[in-house]
Amino acid sequence: MLVIDDVTAGYGDFTALRNASIEVKAGEAVAVIGPNGAGKSTLMRAISGMIPLKGGTITMEGQSISSIPAHKIVETGIAHVPENRRLFARMSVEENLRVGCYAKPFRAAFDKRLEFVYELFPRMKERRNQLAGTMSGGEQQMCAIGRALMSDPKILLMDEPSAGLAPVIVQQVFELIRRIRAEGLTVLIVEQNVQQVLKVVDRAYLLEAGTIRHSGSSAELLGSEDIRKAYIGV
Amino acid sequence: MMEIINEYVFSVFFVETLLNGLLYGGVLALLSLGLNLIFGVIDVVWICYAELVMLGMYTIYFMHVRYGIPLIPSSVICVLMVALLGYVLHRIIIAHVLGKAPINQLLATGGVLFFLQSIATLMFGVEFLSLGVSLGSFQLTEDIYLSKSQFVAFIVAAAAVAGMYFFLSRSYMGAAIRAISQDREIMILMGVDANRLYGITSAIGGGLAGLAACLLALQFDVHPFVGISFGPIVFMVCVMGGLGNLVGGFIAAFVFAELIAIGGYFADLEWGTVLAFCVFVITMFIRPEGLFARKS
């Protein structure tokens, strides 16, 4: 579905991601793990067009997305839940969801998508008129995921959805990822919570200092001595 | 003391003053909405905003007085002209200073201010031109008279502000406009073409300036430097309300207008402006972020 081929990206002269190649097949859930500053978020930003590529190509279902305007990428079926949620704090939950449905092709389905999101997160329906910035961290994460789901994406990119949340809520987030997968969505997720994430994804890539160092099935990575030592700490 | 209060505050003239302040506040609210909208969305302060109003006043003057077009169609032309001007200003100047140091943006839009003043002087001369429309006044109670043109200006401005409120709160475009002022970077994830939004916002801001021009032309003569008489006030209103804060700007517009009116009531008209400036300066000492600043 999503093919990232030999992609290099960065900020100004600085290269944060070097010659990365990743593939996500339809229906799969794939994780990207790695230490702080490895370039995980950079990879996500490159896919969704927040930063331009310095090299390589990205294709979504055979269509090159490196050559279309960045704001059109969401229309190819890629939705991105950014790091730190990035809600519009001074707007209500429902207004946040509305902005997620901004692109013209999505608008007709607004009511249907809203219903879908409210079914997935009944809490959001209760809080529909609350200002997003006044909600708890867990609720904000739900809202951020809901906002991304408004565009009825084929693939959902999630950048550290469990960051900064209490252990109970983290459990809920991973439970949620299972449910999203069950809905038939393809998932590409960045996580620090390696042990947990490897339980919900099929495969994972290990990114270190801007380069892909390893890739393999969840079971393989969970079994690898090096990875256990470095990222799981047991 | 009580006598003074009785004589001044409980007089019908004071009530009339407050009403006049309220009416003036409407146009100020309209202008501060336009300026705040542009600042919130594009993150550039249009120092030359009042000069767009000035050109708008010339537009309606020429349409109505020179070409004999009736007032309402002239006003529509004026609004469209200034909206176009706002859009063009964005495309040829502002778009090139986006994300640059604020001082460069200030110099660019400040340069446009002087450019527009000079162009107006060259083209139209420095004489004061009047629309020559007098709507007269009407009697509210036995002793209170209100100018009809001020009243019309207030009603139209209030309707425009209400219309903008609905646009911003009910439409996709409006939601995106408020969203982009909160988080510019992620708008791409929402499928928003920021440049297009900037262009549209500039046209809306211009249109509001054009509408204000029509309303002001009913009350004031136009000359190349007419912007000075309300431009600085609009800036202070916006800063006092918290730059980019639409609701804050709305409230500040009426606070300012009442201060000017009340100061003018107790002393000369000019003292009203002095009073408002003093309150502004004191406010800035106490709350540099504006009266209605948000926690960031």
Ligand SMILES: Nc1ncnc2c1ncn2[C@@H]1O[C@H](COP(=O)(O)OP(=O)(O)OP(=O)(O)O)[C@@H](O)[C@H]1O
């Ligand atoms: N906007 C930016 N401008 C300049 N450099 C940046 C910017 N964003 C990230 N970087 C740099 O790029 C590198 C990779 O950053 P990135 O955010 O992709 O890391 P990450 O793997 O997501 O880390 P974390 O786990 O802490 O979120 C870092 O060295 C970072 O300092």
Ligand SMILES: [Mg+2]
């Ligand atoms: Mg990151």
